[in-house]
Amino acid sequence: MPKKMAHLLPVDKHDLPKAEAIVALGYPAVDALLPELIAWMQDINWPVAKVLIPFLAGIGEPLAPHLCMIFESEDHIWKYWVLDKLVAPSPRLAMAVGPYLLRLALNPSPGESEEGVDEIARRILAENAA
Template identity: 50%
Template sequence: MKNIELIPRDKLDLERAEAAVAAGYPAVAPILPELMEWMQDMNWPVARALQALLAGIGSPLEPHIRRVLESDDLIWKYGVLRWIVAESPELIAIFTPDLQRLSMQANVAEQAEELDVLAHEILQKFC
C-alpha cells in the first residue's frame, strides 16, 4: 500500500522528502516510481534530500533506473547515473553494461550531455 504522505507534492516539499528518508527502505518500496520522478532535476531541494536514500537502496531500484535510462530525458539520465548509480557499488555492477555502452557508443545527444564522459568516469573510478 502506498503511503502518499511520503511523496513530495512539489520541489520544495522537504517535509515529505525527509519523512520518506526517515521511513527508509523497504517502507518506501511502493512509492519508488514517484520518488524517482523527483530525481529529474538535482537542483530541486527534494532531489537533494532523497539522493542518499535512493543511492542506498541498491538492486531493488534497478527497474526504476532502467525506466530512466530507456527514456529520452538526458538530464534525468545524467542525474540518476551521477547521484544514484555512481554512489552505489551494487548499482554500478548491475549497470556496467549500460555504462560501457554509453562510454564507448554514446549517440550524439548523449555525447552532447556528456553521458559518455560520466559513464567513463564511473567505470574508471569504481570498476
C-alpha cells in the same frame, strides 16, 4: 504504487516535510514509491531532490530495475544526474546496471554525448574496474 502510500509523496519541489518523512520511513518501507522518488532526480536543483539523493543513493542495487526506463529515455540530463548521484556512489548498483553503462559509455547518442552522459558512464566503469 499502492494508493494508501500515495499521500506520502512530495506534492511539489519544496515539499521538504514529506521528503524527510520518506527518508525517516527508510527502505524497504518505501519500496513501492521508488519510481516516483527517482523522478525527483530530474532536476538536481529541486530542494526535494537534495533531501532524497543521499537516501536513494544509500539503497543501491535495488534501484536497478527502476533506472532502466530512465536509461532508455531521451531525458539525457536525468540520465546524467542518476548516474552521478545514484549510480556512481554504489559499486553494486553500477554492476547491476553494467549493460546500460557500457552502452552509454561506448555508443552514446548525440544528445547523451552533449550532456556528458558518456563521460560519466566511462568514469563509473573505470572506477569499478579496479
